[in-house]
């Protein structure tokens with residue numbers, strides 16, 4: 001098995017050069033418009049709105065769903081702090097929901113126990129590109145009258161039961177930070193079928209100017225979270241390579257998991273039935289003693305991974321939030337036992353061979 005070389009980068013240089021020759025351009029609209037039109041087309045949604053980060057996309061999306069002070073928003077503890085920060089910025093309260101170690105999907109029994117009369121929205125997070133059951137999500141949201149804001153930052157291209165990640169809910173939020181599959185250095189965008197949500201997001205990213213139809217410009221306080229022109233050019237060029245970028249990540253993940261197939265104590269996590277996973281991060285169950293220490297040891301040995309390198313812990317236990325009465329145990333179990341290797345487009349076969357060697361040797365010698 002051989003890993004093909006990464007897709008050609010020449011188109012990126014062409015688009016960025018074109019955007020530079022039009023700068024400075026306060027309207028900065030050319031590449032941005034084209035990116036939004038083509039992103040909406042590529043994802044099969046009516047609207048896409050580009051912003052400066054995935055965090056900003058979540059912020060604009062939650063604002064467009066009317067989330068504000070006094071509202072509760074259900075969010076899995078199995079996520080990064082970036083999912084939760086924008087809802088706190090809007091004055092809402094996160095209600096952390098557990099996840100099921102057998103599926104990585106939301107634990108809907110826990111969600112049903114925790115849903116309050118103040119709950120207005122739920123944020124499913126497709127962590128590591130893995131997507132929960134869209135039917136279960138839609139049923140839960142409609143039963144409880146919740147808006148669905150998907151955090152699809154890592155999930156571009158994942159499909160489950162023929163539903164594309166980011167197009168299941170009211171709004172889908174994507175990040176284009178380097179390291180995500182579709183990247184522009186920094187950046188993000190949201191997708192929605194709702195013209196009203198898209199107009200709100202366009203106003204919100206630019207201090208309510210232009211305002212949505214029927215409203216006065218600057219009549220509300222908002223943010224500057226516009227995407228800079230050269231980054232919109234990068235985003236556009238990468239969007240046109242998106243099928244190749246997804247195939248690249250899938251091939252890298254297949255390659256590494258294949259190389260680790262017979263390592264004792266490590267078992268690849270398979271996607272669900274009906275899930276076409278984007279392969280965001282090779283995922284392995286760590287069946288060794290002190291599994292989190294093993295992931296940290298690998299990080300020290302130069303194999304970047306979610307828990308070892310980035311100290312990913314259940315979000316309900318993080319210091320900004322009150323200490324939970326009942327911590328999300330399923331989430332802790334998932335994070336303690338999952339090795340999620342962090343990949344980049346430029347990682348070559350030699351990089352992955354090196355990772356595989358380090359992981360196999362560390363597992364064989366592991367005596368914590």
Ligand SMILES: *Cc1c(COP(=O)(O)O)cnc(C)c1O
Pocket residue numbers: 052053054055056079080082083125126127151153154175176177187188
């Ligand atoms: C990257 C990421 C974000 C935040 O995106 P930024 O562009 O870094 O602001 C949010 N949620 C998840 C799951 C992410 O991976």
